[in-house]
Amino acid sequence: ELVYPERLNAGAELLRRAIAAAGPDGRALIDHDHEFSWSRVDLISDRMAKVLVEQMGLVPGNRVLLHGPNSSWTVLAWFAILKAGGVVVATMPMLRASELTTVIDKARISHALVYETLADAVTEARAGTACLTHVMTSAELQRAAQSLPAGTRFDAVAAAADDPALIAFTSGTTGKPKGCVHFHRDVLAMADTFARHTLDLTPGDVVVGTPPIAFTFGLGGLVVFPAAAGAATAFVPCPGFDALAETIERCRATAIFTAPTGYRTLLKLADQHDLSSLRTCVSAGEALPAATSDAWHEATGVRIIDGIGSTEMIHIFISASGDDIRPGSTGRAVPGYEARIMDAEGHPLPPGETGRLAVRGPTGCRYLDDPRQSAYVQNGWNLTGDVYRLDEDGYFWFVARADDMIISSGYNIGAPEVEDALLRHPAVAEAAVIGAPDEERGQIVKAFIVLNPGHEASDDLRSGLQTHVKSVIAPYKYPRALDFVDALPKTQTGKLQRFRLKADA
Numbered sequence: 001e002l003v004y005p006e007r008l009n010a011g012a013e014l015l016r017r018a019i020a021a022a023g024p025d026g027r028a029l030i031d032h033d034h035e036f037s038w039s040r041v042d043l044i045s046d047r048m049a050k051v052l053v054e055q056m057g058l059v060p061g062n063r064v065l066l067h068g069p070n071s072s073w074t075v076l077a078w079f080a081i082l083k084a085g086g087v088v089v090a091t092m093p094m095l096r097a098s099e100l101t102t103v104i105d106k107a108r109i110s111h112a113l114v115y116e117t118l119a120d121a122v123t124e125a126r127a128g129t130a131c132l133t134h135v136m137t138s139a140e141l142q143r144a145a146q147s148l149p150a151g152t153r154f155d156a157v158a159a160a161a162d163d164p165a166l167i168a169f170t171s172g173t174t175g176k177p178k179g180c181v182h183f184h185r186d187v188l189a190m191a192d193t194f195a196r197h198t199l200d201l202t203p204g205d206v207v208v209g210t211p212p213i214a215f216t217f218g219l220g221g222l223v224v225f226p227a228a229a230g231a232a233t234a235f236v237p238c239p240g241f242d243a244l245a246e247t248i249e250r251c252r253a254t255a256i257f258t259a260p261t262g263y264r265t266l267l268k269l270a271d272q273h274d275l276s277s278l279r280t281c282v283s284a285g286e287a288l289p290a291a292t293s294d295a296w297h298e299a300t301g302v303r304i305i306d307g308i309g310s311t312e313m314i315h316i317f318i319s320a321s322g323d324d325i326r327p328g329s330t331g332r333a334v335p336g337y338e339a340r341i342m343d344a345e346g347h348p349l350p351p352g353e354t355g356r357l358a359v360r361g362p363t364g365c366r367y368l369d370d371p372r373q374s375a376y377v378q379n380g381w382n383l384t385g386d387v388y389r390l391d392e393d394g395y396f397w398f399v400a401r402a403d404d405m406i407i408s409s410g411y412n413i414g415a416p417e418v419e420d421a422l423l424r425h426p427a428v429a430e431a432a433v434i435g436a437p438d439e440e441r442g443q444i445v446k447a448f449i450v451l452n453p454g455h456e457a458s459d460d461l462r463s464g465l466q467t468h469v470k471s472v473i474a475p476y477k478y479p480r481a482l483d484f485v486d487a488l489p490k491t492q493t494g495k496l497q498r499f500r501l502k503a504d505a
């Protein structure tokens, strides 16, 4: 069991751990043109915290919008807000003014720190709400922090371990975004469970990744885990996988956090970029198909660590680890968490049975006043909305999101299994499978396929792919309908948007 002191400031504690592990001069944050050591991160975030409190009037408990791209500045500001006792509400850089206004109102945000190039969206958002009263841009904050007398430090607010540290918004693919409240101890718990037991990050490591820091997958991988271990984070200067591959090569990155589609895209760039420095590869956001795991292993010699996490749980609670990896399975409960499979009434099901995934542990779902709380948390168990199967050895196998199960002629079919089979065909670059309405069968399995270069869409290829699936998995699961498309709808976090394909079908 994790025990934290009653008074705990996650920002200060993470930086204390970083400096203890890496020393004051240890590499911390790497931008394309600049680098910060851990003692500089500590010093600069102190000064930013001082500005927040003394010039912006922040008092502990105030909610602070943090709107910036993945970059050193955003991380420095994140540490500053926590040290000052503020509650971080980080938002994806792509959000438009109207979406920001919704977040500002819902989380009752009073203060905002915004990256220079994104300032217009926040100015526009501010006009639509009365909550937000204090805004500073990155340049203003930097100038104010630099103008403080030399030697200025800041004593981090002695927060209670269960004071809110951040509010993370869900992506809202299944309804209006929900704000998930996480405490100071929750921020440390993600480092002390998944990261400690599964990743052996050390001060020599350089971490890269694609998930935004506003997404807790990115926050953990690119901010919290490296800090807790004294490792460094290298930021990709612009969006896109070419820039990611270039950053891996230039910085000799050793650890990477991205979604399955990220690994498939990187594989195509592996002949132009040296990716051989990577030794810790973490995948989350959606199920990692065994086909992708195998292809990556073949090309790099490294097995991807799959892990399921959620915004509600803050980070990963079931994962593969080290030598303990069964491709196709998510893995086992992370030490500190308990996971089980339940039936519709909440009774636990034995190994082999398919049912609802339930999990409990040091972190959990706390929606910001939202009636949907009682759907996610029942009898102390968090119900993630996923359908899973547990095997005799304690490995969890993803079947589908509950709302993505396909029922065709009475058969239950999980889309990911069919997608994995399709991805094993050399012509297939990306595959998405949904249930399309059908008079006779209720639903039929329908696939959307993006082809690899050098392959042409044709009726022959369609039936070739159908035959291929029948030879890999039970024939009744084959896609009766199959469309060739140029691209699949994906979220910014690399998740397939099945609901959009379903709406079109």
Ligand code: 3UK
Binding pocket: 170, 171, 215, 216, 217, 218, 283, 284, 285, 286, 287, 288, 306, 307, 308, 309, 310, 311, 312, 314, 315, 316, 330, 384, 385, 386, 398, 401
């Ligand atoms: C799905 C997975 C199968 C699953 C997240 C790591 O994805 C994250 O958070 P979200 O709130 O979505 C949660 C839902 O996404 N999912 C995530 N990972 C997997 N399904 N295998 C996986 N490995 O439906 C889950 O309920 O966006 C992931 C860390 C922090 C996160 N917030």
